[in-house]
Amino acid sequence: MKYILILVIGLFSGTIQAQDSGNDLLNRVVDKTNLVNDYSASVIITPDVPMIKSMPVKAKIYYKKKDKFKVVSKSIAILPKQGFTDVNVFLSDPKKYMVVEAGEKLIGTVQTKLLTVIANESSSEIILAKLWVDPDKAVVLASEVTTRSAGTVKIEYIYSNQIRFGLPSQIKFIVNVKEFKMPKSFSSNPHKSSTAKKNKRKVGTIVLDITNYIVNKGVSDSIFQN
Amino acid sequence: MLLKNTYNELIKILAKPRSYIGFIALTVLIGVILLAMKADGESFISFVTSSFEQTLSFNGLILNGNLIAFIILQMLIIHVPLLVALVTGDLVSGEAAMGTLRMMGTKPISRNSFLLSKFFAGAIYTFFLTVWLAFLSLIIGQYMFGTGDLIVLNSDGLVIIPENDIMWRYGLAFCLAYLSLLSIATMSICFSVFSDNSIGPIVSTMAVIILFTIIGSLDVPTFDHVQPFLITTHMASWRSLFEMPVPYDAIIDSILILVFHIVGFTALALWWFNKKDINT
Amino acid sequence: MSEVVVSVKNLKKSFKDFKALKDVSFSVYKNDVFGFLGPNGAGKSTSLRCMLSLIDSDDGQIEIFGKSLRKNRFDVLSNIGSIIEKPDFYKYLSAFKNLEIMARISGRQVSKSEIEDIIHFVGLKGREYSKFKTFSHGMKQRLGIAQALMHNPDLIILDEPTTGLDPQGIVDIRELILKLSKEQGKTVILSSHQLSEIEMIANRMVIINKGKSIIEGDVSELLNSSQMMVKFSCEEPERFCDVISNEFSNISEFNVTDSEIEFEINREDISEINAFMVHQKIKISGIEQKRKLEDYFIKMIQNED
Numbered sequence: 063m064k065y066i067l068i069l070v071i072g073l074f075s076g077t078i079q080a081q082d083s084g085n086d087l088l089n090r091v092v093d094k095t096n097l098v099n100d101y102s103a104s105v106i107i108t109p110d111v112p113m114i115k116s117m118p119v120k121a122k123i124y125y126k127k128k129d130k131f132k133v134v135s136k137s138i139a140i141l142p143k144q145g146f147t148d149v150n151v152f153l154s155d156p157k158k159y160m161v162v163e164a165g166e167k168l169i170g171t172v173q174t175k176l177l178t179v180i181a182n183e184s185s186s187e188i189i190l191a192k193l194w195v196d197p198d199k200a201v202v203l204a205s206e207v208t209t210r211s212a213g214t215v216k217i218e219y220i221y222s223n224q225i226r227f228g229l230p231s232q233i234k235f236i237v238n239v240k241e242f243k244m245p246k247s248f249s250s251n252p253h254k255s256s257t258a259k260k261n262k263r264k265v266g267t268i269v270l271d272i273t274n275y276i277v278n279k280g281v282s283d284s285i286f287q288n
Numbered sequence: 289m290l291l292k293n294t295y296n297e298l299i300k301i302l303a304k305p306r307s308y309i310g311f312i313a314l315t316v317l318i319g320v321i322l323l324a325m326k327a328d329g330e331s332f333i334s335f336v337t338s339s340f341e342q343t344l345s346f347n348g349l350i351l352n353g354n355l356i357a358f359i360i361l362q363m364l365i366i367h368v369p370l371l372v373a374l375v376t377g378d379l380v381s382g383e384a385a386m387g388t389l390r391m392m393g394t395k396p397i398s399r400n401s402f403l404l405s406k407f408f409a410g411a412i413y414t415f416f417l418t419v420w421l422a423f424l425s426l427i428i429g430q431y432m433f434g435t436g437d438l439i440v441l442n443s444d445g446l447v448i449i450p451e452n453d454i455m456w457r458y459g460l461a462f463c464l465a466y467l468s469l470l471s472i473a474t475m476s477i478c479f480s481v482f483s484d485n486s487i488g489p490i491v492s493t494m495a496v497i498i499l500f501t502i503i504g505s506l507d508v509p510t511f512d513h514v515q516p517f518l519i520t521t522h523m524a525s526w527r528s529l530f531e532m533p534v535p536y537d538a539i540i541d542s543i544l545i546l547v548f549h550i551v552g553f554t555a556l557a558l559w560w561f562n563k564k565d566i567n568t
Numbered sequence: 569m570s571e572v573v574v575s576v577k578n579l580k581k582s583f584k585d586f587k588a589l590k591d592v593s594f595s596v597y598k599n600d601v602f603g604f605l606g607p608n609g610a611g612k613s614t615s616l617r618c619m620l621s622l623i624d625s626d627d628g629q630i631e632i633f634g635k636s637l638r639k640n641r642f643d644v645l646s647n648i649g650s651i652i653e654k655p656d657f658y659k660y661l662s663a664f665k666n667l668e669i670m671a672r673i674s675g676r677q678v679s680k681s682e683i684e685d686i687i688h689f690v691g692l693k694g695r696e697y698s699k700f701k702t703f704s705h706g707m708k709q710r711l712g713i714a715q716a717l718m719h720n721p722d723l724i725i726l727d728e729p730t731t732g733l734d735p736q737g738i739v740d741i742r743e744l745i746l747k748l749s750k751e752q753g754k755t756v757i758l759s760s761h762q763l764s765e766i767e768m769i770a771n772r773m774v775i776i777n778k779g780k781s782i783i784e785g786d787v788s789e790l791l792n793s794s795q796m797m798v799k800f801s802c803e804e805p806e807r808f809c810d811v812i813s814n815e816f817s818n819i820s821e822f823n824v825t826d827s828e829i830e831f832e833i834n835r836e837d838i839s840e841i842n843a844f845m846v847h848q849k850i851k852i853s854g855i856e857q858k859r860k861l862e863d864y865f866i867k868m869i870q871n872e873d
Contacts, residue, residue: 113445114340115532117453119437121347138348138437138448143341212343237343268344292672299669303660387656391715394620394652396645396675565583566622 084163084177085156088193090200092153094228100126100281101229104274105133109140111266112239116140123272128154130286142235142268143212149205152188153179164192169203172196187211201228213238224275235268290401290408297409301375310371310417317367318424321360322432325351329433332359337439340446346439353430354438354454358530360425361465365524368465369472369497372417376410377476377490380561381483384568393566403481403561407554410473418466426458440530447532457534461526464539468523471549472497475519478553481561484568516541519549570597572634573723573755574619579628581614588614589625590779596757596772601749603766603773603787604759607869611779612759613653616727620650632723646675650725655712659701663692663711666700667718674719686718687711691740705732713741717748724748725757730765738765745769763865775868782868798838799830801854802845811848812841827853 102125108118121135129147133139152158164178174194181189187209194204201221208214220232301307325332329351337346380403383389392402438449449457472493479489500520503511515521525542528535574596581589589611596602606612617623619630621641630637632644657666664683671678687696690710695703703711709732716724726745730738746769748754760766766773767787774784802808808829809822816837823830833841838855845852 111344114448115444115446116448117450119348119450133347135348136436137450138346138350138439140448141345141347143343143345215343239343289673296669296672299665300658300661303658303665305660386659387654388658390622390652391656391670392673393622394645394648394650395670395673396642397673398641563624565624566617 084161084175087163087175087195087197087200088153088161088177088179089156091193091195091202091228094200094226095150096154097278098125098127098227098229099278100124101227101275101277102279102281103229103272103276106271107135107139107141108269108271109266111140111237111268112263114140114266124281124285126281126283126286130283132286134285140268142215142237144207144209144215148188148209149191149207152181152186152191158182158186159191167194169194172198172203174203199225201225201230224277227275227277229272229275229277231272233270233272235270237266237268239264239266289397290405293397293402293405294408294412297379297405298412301409301413304375306378307375307413309374310368311420313371314364314368314417314421314424317364318360318421318428321363322356322429325356325359326432329356337446349434349436350439351433352436352438353426353433354435354451354458356429356433357425357458358438358440360429361421361461361526364421366497366501368417368421369469369523370494372414372469372473373476373490373493373497375413376473377480377493378486379406379410379477380480381489382480382486384484384566385486387568390566390568399562400558403477403558404554407474407477407557410477411470414469414473415466418462418469421465422458422462438530440527442527442531444531447530449530449532457529461529464526464529464543467543467546467550468519468526471519471523471546471553474550474553474557478557481557481564517545519546522546570599572596573598573600573632574602574757575629575631576615576619577629579615579618579630580626581611581618581623582626588779589618589628591781592628592776592779593781594774594784596755598755599749599753600755600757600772601745601770602755602757603770604757604776605763605766605773605865606776609778610776612776613727614779615776616650616652616725616757616759620648620652620725621645622652642675646719647721648723648725649716649719649721650727651712651716651729652725652727654731655708655715657700657708657711657715660699662697662699663687663703663714664696666711667715670715671718676719678719683718686714689717690714691737706734706737709733710737713744721754723755723757725759727759728761729758730760730762738762742769775865777869796835796857797830797832799828799854799856800841800852801828801856802850802852803827804850805829807848808845808850811844811850815844816841 103123105121105123106118107121109116116138119135119137119139121133121137121139124130124132124134125147129151131147133141159182160180162178162180164176167174167176175197177193177195179191179193188207189210190208192206193202195201196203199221201219203219205217205219206214207217216236218234218236219230220234221229222231224231333350333355334341337350340346380389383392393399435451437451438454440447440449475496476489476493479492483489497520500518504515504518504521522542522545525539525546528539528542572595574594576595577593579589579592580587592611592615604612604616614623618625618628619632619637621637633647635644637644657663658669661669664687667683667687668680671683684696687693690713692707692710692714695707700708700711709729713726713729716726729745730741733741742765745756745758749756758766758770770787772785773787775782800808805824805827809824812819812822812831816833819831819833821831838857842852842855
């Protein structure tokens, strides 16, 4: 009996220890992003999604704390449905989630820690977020976010000169296209027969290369109005 | 004599009230589409992008003049050929019904020249109708809705063409559209040679277009062997110019098929017209 | 002998099983006003259509101005003006525009002033720019004649040119045809049912029936001026007939209708009969000479049947 009790206490304290270090790491990540009140940047959006053919598009992105985000582009830019600010908003209130450190993974040359963030509220849009975090630099290198409306989106991040703010120079979204179905309307192609081979690729990517960050210099609210 | 009679034919076409029906109809039709798009174009766009909107969002000026022009061309693929046939189907049979074929048949102009001048006049009429279509759909569309990237839905998915890569495609698309309409004009003139009344060739042309369009749109393996040779299949070949990459080989095939139809109908019409006794 | 302008030999044409022309032959000489006669369905219109290359004949030869029609279509048709059946023009164009269109492909230069002149000439002055659909039947006929003449052809083929014209118009056309022939040296082929017109102006004629030429030649020779049908009107037709039978042995057949007596006599006997009746105190209220050509025509057709 005594040995069982010692085993249970040991396991429980291990879990609590994991939670404590996970919370600490996540707090460091959030603190870094909280340094940003606003920013604007230039972005080149390069989609590579099955059933969509598009050239890279130049755009401007604007952000203002805590959830104002706008992509401005004359060209048609394809972006994931899941918003850029959703995760940040979710992570800004620690009461709304629980963090568990769930292992490690080597991404590139960085041994990242996996933080599993579970929503406490059943009404939360984000159900689960897995974050692979660089423990030294306190930035997210990859994430897998599951939302009620948009399903699961995987994202990869690369950082350069704005790493002190946790602002990436490249974001790569990995999207699942198996749900796309073409409406049978005026979409007939005169040069394809009904027995033509169908595209089998199910996964696509949207890469955002972000440059020319202007951070905390003020962004007008009028930009975010339609 | 060929040029002189082509000029005569143009005078006759310009003087007939029905020649203006096509231009008026296009103006009204396209005007209605433009106004409808202005009022509720966004819901039309969501129909195009709805399949992707669970996962993706589309930002930027989607509803612009380039898209409007594409939609208009798409919608009018059956209607504009009918407007062409309304005039060209009457070019020979109308004269037979009126009795003027008898008068003109006694003049020192060869039957080949007489008929070819009608083909040329019909081609010129079709050209101006195409130009009017281009003006209303593209120029007026861009004026009302601005310009931007073009988002096109086809059986492979969505294609987004950058704004600076569009106008040359439209230039070639209207050329292809003209070739398609010219093939219809030629077909209707050919039918006109076989008839002594105005209505027959026009209705026959309409019937052929509708029938071939239906056969062409049926996704049935049985028709796969027939569809590549139908004139209506290649009438939609202009759409291929809005693919990435542009399937030039397939477009050239379409051009050849359409040219073959034009030459074939012209040859048939000339043969019969030379043989025909003018008894009207 | 005058130059042959039109030579039609053994013309044949069938439409499916129906033989419209079996053997039509005739010749037209320069300056002729040539009457082209036949009952309905005889093949007149078909023959004229063959001559104007509207129809391709199955067999036979057509030479106009010494040239084969088949091989010299442009040269031949440039020098012919014609109306076949009723003149049809573009309803939505004015008279002037219609003639301009025809002039452009007539094979000869026709100026705008010449077109105006010919419109005035046929009596349509003031209506040059009216649309053809507003024209009366007579005006349409006049415009038809205008298009046949405007390029100054040497051969004119007219199919019932006086149809729908008022009496003055008929006289005008008759005088025009004679003028064209005698003063301008043109050759005219005239197809008409108005036998009196043909008799008055044609110098030569052909009669066709059931697709064949029956007889061709000078009008005066064919009609044999001595014999004619005359109709006398008098109050005592029976007595008239008795007296005639007794006194003129060459007259035996009478056609009596009420107070009218019709019989065939020599032209020179008319005055003698009239004088004799006066002497016999038989009052003559009228003497009418029946159309010779009409009789001749009917006789020829009936013989052929």
